[in-house]
Amino acid sequence: MSVHALPLPLSGTLDRRRFAWPAALLVVAYFVVPLVATSYLLEAILLPFLALSLAALGLNLLTGYCGQLSLGSAAFMAAGAFAAYNFNLRIDGLPLPVTLVLAGLTAAAVGTVFGLPSLRLKGFYLAVSTLAAQFFVQWALTKFGWFSNDNPSGVIDAPKLLVAGLAFDTATGRYLLALTVVAIVTALTVRLVNSPTGRNFIAVRDNETAARVIGVPVLRTKLLAFAISSFIIGVAGVLWAFTYLRTVEPAGFNLDRSFQILFIIIIGGLATIRGAFIGAAFFVVFPLILSRAGSFAFGGLFDSGVLDMSQRIVIGALIILLLILEPRGISALFDRVAARLGRLRGRP
Amino acid sequence: MTFFRSITAAAIAAAVSFGATVVRADEQHFPLQSYRVGPYAAGGTGFFGGFIDYLNLINIRDGGVNGVKLTWSEGETQYEVEKGVEVYERLKSNPGIAAWNPLSVGIAYAMIDRVTQDKVPLLTINHGRTDTTDGRVFPYVFPLLLNPYSETSGIVNYIASKEGGVESLKGKKIVVLYHGSPYGKETIPIYELLAEKYGFTVSQIEVPHPGNEQQAQWLQIRRERPDYVVLRGWGVMNPVALKTAQKTGFPAAKIIGNVWSNSEEDVIPAGDAAIGYTAITTQASGNTYPVVQEIQKVVYDAGKGNLEDKNRIGSVYHNLGIVNGILNVEAVRIAQEKFGQRTLTGDEVRWGFEHLKLDPARVEALGAKDLFHSINVTWDNHEGEGYVTFQQWDGKKWNVVSDWIAPDWALLRPIIEKSSEAYAAEKGIKVRTAEDADAIVN
Numbered sequence: 061m062s063v064h065a066l067p068l069p070l071s072g073t074l075d076r077r078r079f080a081w082p083a084a085l086l087v088v089a090y091f092v093v094p095l096v097a098t099s100y101l102l103e104a105i106l107l108p109f110l111a112l113s114l115a116a117l118g119l120n121l122l123t124g125y126c127g128q129l130s131l132g133s134a135a136f137m138a139a140g141a142f143a144a145y146n147f148n149l150r151i152d153g154l155p156l157p158v159t160l161v162l163a164g165l166t167a168a169a170v171g172t173v174f175g176l177p178s179l180r181l182k183g184f185y186l187a188v189s190t191l192a193a194q195f196f197v198q199w200a201l202t203k204f205g206w207f208s209n210d211n212p213s214g215v216i217d218a219p220k221l222l223v224a225g226l227a228f229d230t231a232t233g234r235y236l237l238a239l240t241v242v243a244i245v246t247a248l249t250v251r252l253v254n255s256p257t258g259r260n261f262i263a264v265r266d267n268e269t270a271a272r273v274i275g276v277p278v279l280r281t282k283l284l285a286f287a288i289s290s291f292i293i294g295v296a297g298v299l300w301a302f303t304y305l306r307t308v309e310p311a312g313f314n315l316d317r318s319f320q321i322l323f324i325i326i327i328g329g330l331a332t333i334r335g336a337f338i339g340a341a342f343f344v345v346f347p348l349i350l351s352r353a354g355s356f357a358f359g360g361l362f363d364s365g366v367l368d369m370s371q372r373i374v375i376g377a378l379i380i381l382l383l384i385l386e387p388r389g390i391s392a393l394f395d396r397v398a399a400r401l402g403r404l405r406g407r408p
Numbered sequence: 409m410t411f412f413r414s415i416t417a418a419a420i421a422a423a424v425s426f427g428a429t430v431v432r433a434d435e436q437h438f439p440l441q442s443y444r445v446g447p448y449a450a451g452g453t454g455f456f457g458g459f460i461d462y463l464n465l466i467n468i469r470d471g472g473v474n475g476v477k478l479t480w481s482e483g484e485t486q487y488e489v490e491k492g493v494e495v496y497e498r499l500k501s502n503p504g505i506a507a508w509n510p511l512s513v514g515i516a517y518a519m520i521d522r523v524t525q526d527k528v529p530l531l532t533i534n535h536g537r538t539d540t541t542d543g544r545v546f547p548y549v550f551p552l553l554l555n556p557y558s559e560t561s562g563i564v565n566y567i568a569s570k571e572g573g574v575e576s577l578k579g580k581k582i583v584v585l586y587h588g589s590p591y592g593k594e595t596i597p598i599y600e601l602l603a604e605k606y607g608f609t610v611s612q613i614e615v616p617h618p619g620n621e622q623q624a625q626w627l628q629i630r631r632e633r634p635d636y637v638v639l640r641g642w643g644v645m646n647p648v649a650l651k652t653a654q655k656t657g658f659p660a661a662k663i664i665g666n667v668w669s670n671s672e673e674d675v676i677p678a679g680d681a682a683i684g685y686t687a688i689t690t691q692a693s694g695n696t697y698p699v700v701q702e703i704q705k706v707v708y709d710a711g712k713g714n715l716e717d718k719n720r721i722g723s724v725y726h727n728l729g730i731v732n733g734i735l736n737v738e739a740v741r742i743a744q745e746k747f748g749q750r751t752l753t754g755d756e757v758r759w760g761f762e763h764l765k766l767d768p769a770r771v772e773a774l775g776a777k778d779l780f781h782s783i784n785v786t787w788d789n790h791e792g793e794g795y796v797t798f799q800q801w802d803g804k805k806w807n808v809v810s811d812w813i814a815p816d817w818a819l820l821r822p823i824i825e826k827s828s829e830a831y832a833a834e835k836g837i838k839v840r841t842a843e844d845a846d847a848i849v850n
Binding site for chain 2: 098099100103104108202213214215217220304305306307309311312348351352355365366367368369
């Protein structure tokens with residue numbers, strides 16, 4: 061049926077099937093998790109998972125959908141986190157949602173500036189030039205005490221989290237807040253990638269010249285991708301700082317974090333929404349499972365340092381194996397499994 | 409078959425060790441956010457090794473503190489904040505927790521809210537956030553012995569004594585070479601303040617983390633011709649600084665190291681460039697102190713020592729771990745005198761720390777005479793008036809070259825209170841009174 065090759069408007073039945081799983085997950089996340097989760101699950105797993113997922117979602121928009129490789133994600137997270145801190149500190153009574161948006165806009169501005177080289181550079185060359193963002197932002201935040209309110213050590217504390225008079229300071233409260241932000245931003249991102257702009261992103265990624273020929277404004281599209289992606293990553297930075305760690309220092313947003321976010325989308329699946337979530341889950345949960353299993357099984361025999369190093373070897377080996385067997389990431393693996401199951405159940 | 413047998417053995421060992429961490433009646437638990445790998449492993453293995461060795465000594469020699477056994481469990485952090493938080497959340501449900509000792513400024517910062525909520529003490533011996541000294545605002549945080557401001561004051565007082573009194577500081581020039589991190593930057597304002605007070609000029613130069621390239625900084629130092637260079641380093645930055653100083657012709661005898669630039673691991677890699685280098689410390693190096701000897705005899709000779717390399721027994725980080733062990737154990741002992749000889753709650757141990765007074769006589773009775781001077785923690789002074797001394801490296805070992813020196817606490821206290829009160833106002837914290845401190849809440 062050649063008709064399926066054309067981008068059809070989403071039909072009602074397809075809609076329902078597409079959104080059934082996310083909706084079910086959301087219901088569980090909102091109503092079941094807060095009731096049953098321990099503080100360990102919330103503080104050490106779900107909060108970093110939500111912040112990293114959102115950052116990966118932002119980067120996936122830029123790298124997965126628009127094809128621009130970036131190693132500056134942690135810098136945009138830092139820009140968002142420090143912007144939120146300063147807006148909150150310097151403007152009295154600014155509501156938290158407004159702070160979030162302003163922080164995102166600041167990160168978007170920083171991202172657009174560092175996205176300018178993308179107009180001339182591609183691939184690895186662009187990746188190297190986004191490294192400049194990574195080093196510049198960290199340097200500026202350390203160099204100018206104003207960003208951290210002249211705190212001598214340069215470490216900032218998260219403020220009280222209040223939305224419309226409700227305090228979100230408990231672990232559950234912070235989780236619900238982060239979850240809401242992630243859900244809203246994800247929904248908007250899904251809208252975006254299905255819009256003409258989203259298709260422009262893909263056109264630029266797949267063949268820049270062809271995109272130009274059919275009338276896609278390539279320069280504008282690239283800068284827009286940088287801006288939107290940095291906005292989302294900036295908001296993720298705020299979640300990381302305010303809901304997860306509750307303190308922030310510039311060194312916490314180093315190059316390792318940028319690489320981590322890049323690996324999340326590669327492992328999870330480029331150019332997919334759920335890839336960001338699956339990848340983040342893999343990177344947050346898997347090391348912990350290995351660590352717990354390792355210290356449970358061998359804790360009496362080796363010290364924690366040896367266990368930690370062996371974990372890294374195991375994770376590295378698994379990543380290599382996964383990428384050889386399924387280069388399109390875990391998300392594609394899920395698709396294949398779902399297709400198999402579908403066939404078993406007699407679906408087309 | 410042998411493979412399966414070894415697996416079985418491992419499983420049994422794991423089950424046994426797992427069982428051991430479950431607190432039975434009368435055990436006091438120390439969760440350790442240690443780092444044994446990564447860039448700062450030398451500090452981590454030495455410190456946590458010394459701490460565990462001392463806990464072991466108390467268990468083996470005395471059968472615990474008044475019969476209450478000491479237990480611990482470890483989680484690797486690699487000095488990273490996220491891992492430190494994860495380990496905190498993982499271990500905080502262990503019963504009978506006495507106190508936390510992360511040995512990392514970043515992790516400690518992230519834990520301040522959490523321990524305050526969970527009502528368990530957080531110790532940052534010789535480091536940490538300076539204004540946590542003010543126990544009125546930070547009930548559960550203890551920068552024991554030496555906070556960064558006191559350290560700075562101690563170093564300036566030492567330089568003054570070498571020059572013949574504080575009056576002679578006038579017109580002198582001091583360069584501070586600091587690690588580009590929150591830890592390194594913590595003392596910038598206090599050096600400025602002391603320079604103004606005593607009339608010397610100070611020039612503060614940053615070395616970006618990790619600090620393995622310092623040519624530019626030392627050329628600048630050569631141009632400025634300072635009388636002294638204060639090295640405020642950490643890890644690899646220290647030997648590189650000493651070697652580069654030698655290359656640019658700056659004498660090691662004019663370099664004064666701070667409390668995280670004072671270990672064997674900092675000077676041995678620098679070779680003869682480190683000879684004559686002096687550094688501040690709260691606990692002397694060496695294995696001649698009775699308590700270190702006992703650890704050697706009781707713990708290591710029984711094959712239960714924590715350090716892999718026995719040559720490190722009595723090194724600076726190992727001795728710091730031992731001193732940290734003494735302070736923790738004595739706080740538990742003091743709290744037991746009030747609350748009974750049983751497993752204490754975190755808040756009861758907090759009370760113990762707030763009455764942790766070890767005068768020189770008590771320190772001697774603990775076998776630690778000359779290892780460290782004394783401590784006197786109160787409900788509002790969480791540092792406890794630690795004394796400092798200076799040691800010089802002769803190429804083989806550290807030799808103590810000064811008396812015990814007191815930092816200028818009276819000068820520092822108002823600055824600390826200003827900072828902590830600003831924090832209390834920002835966070836909406838009610839400033840504690842002595843009565844609040846005496847009440848036990850859990």
